[in-house]
Amino acid sequence: MERPDMDPVSQSSEDDITNTPDADHLGKMIREARLKKGWTLEEAGKAAGIGRSTLSKIENNQTRPSFDIVRRLTKALELKTPQLFVQSGPSDISGRRDVTLAGQGESQDTPTYSHELLCTELTSKRMFPYISTIKARDVSEFESWIRHRGEEFMFVISGELTFFTEHYKPLPMKEGDSVYYDSGMGHGCVSTGKEDAKVLWVSLE
Amino acid sequence: MERPDMDPVSQSSEDDITNTPDADHLGKMIREARLKKGWTLEEAGKAAGIGRSTLSKIENNQTRPSFDIVRRLTKALELKTPQLFVQSGPSDISGRRDVTLAGQGESQDTPTYSHELLCTELTSKRMFPYISTIKARDVSEFESWIRHRGEEFMFVISGELTFFTEHYKPLPMKEGDSVYYDSGMGHGCVSTGKEDAKVLWVSLE
DNA sequence: AACTTGTGTTTCTTATAGGAAACTTTTCAC
């Protein structure tokens, strides 16, 4: 972690839990996001529904904004929420990598899918990649919707399949196609080719 | 007694963000997480460094906690931060999906790679999937390290390549292999086969 | 130069978050 400027500019506050190493993280991120959008304090404030003075103070870490305010800002500025919470801790992947060779992942089977979990040694990672072989061959074998909080990306490695999600029409997919979706919607696959369909999933809660 | 002060007193704007349907989402989640841990208000408060009265009010949505307080709670209760931010709204992936057919992604080229960005219509997504064709064929063509905050997953679709990361030995990879790594470490690829190497990357900031 | 416009910062005031303690409810003992 880099600490470019920890200046006495910030008021002579004392102890306080908020003075964590990355206490000025939030303001920096928000300013960065705002500038990236090319917005002024006025514009960003309006987009988020807050005053420009408030925003100025937040960006300069002169105030401890409420959660609501931060939420509005993250929405307006479309910034990634998890990183707002990052606090250097033990469960970090800093400087690490984890390799899984073809076919060497951790097996995990269900009636409808045969999963191979990838890169499972790195337990602190936030995304969960796995390769699945779709066993279901027709809709009758299709069990109930899968549904879990988060978002998911799917890429078809080989074969042909139909991808179902609530609120949408069935989606025929073939090698090289991909889809990104809210995994809170019910979803599932059925193989429609002669051979097994293989897909790569990356899941994020 | 519920929602004592959620009256139309609030500002004129139609899309007042605080008046979302899930305004009491936060309190519910926190209480749920606390009970899951089997903690009392006292215990949870102590773990997070806040008073039990404050926590009580937060759980009952009688207050709008500061971002700091929420951050401490998420840490103490180990709850997933993104879901605290979920709000039904336009820039949310709730109930959405985005398909990209093979070869139909958005092209983006660099001297060393040819990228095809996937599922770019869904701007609010948190993971960024793309397929890359590695142009570099020997180490001399290899430019400087790529390095960006976050984590990354890579899956070899076809071809052979060597994957480099700081602090590690070069990693020969072939079809079906995958690697997950801290993308803050310098990293990069060189194609080592006769044909172009194709990989799928999923990046998360 | 003075005037304007646009951007960010600093007062100043009011509403309210957050903690201590008082109060209420639940749980469990006997």
Add this chain to the structure above:
DNA sequence: GTGAAAAGTTTCCTATAAGAAACACAAGTT
């Protein structure tokens, strides 16, 4: 049942967040 201890809620007070307006400081414009 009664009493005691524990868990949760509400009250009260102080510290402070958030917005309005004043202020500062540019970069044009005439």
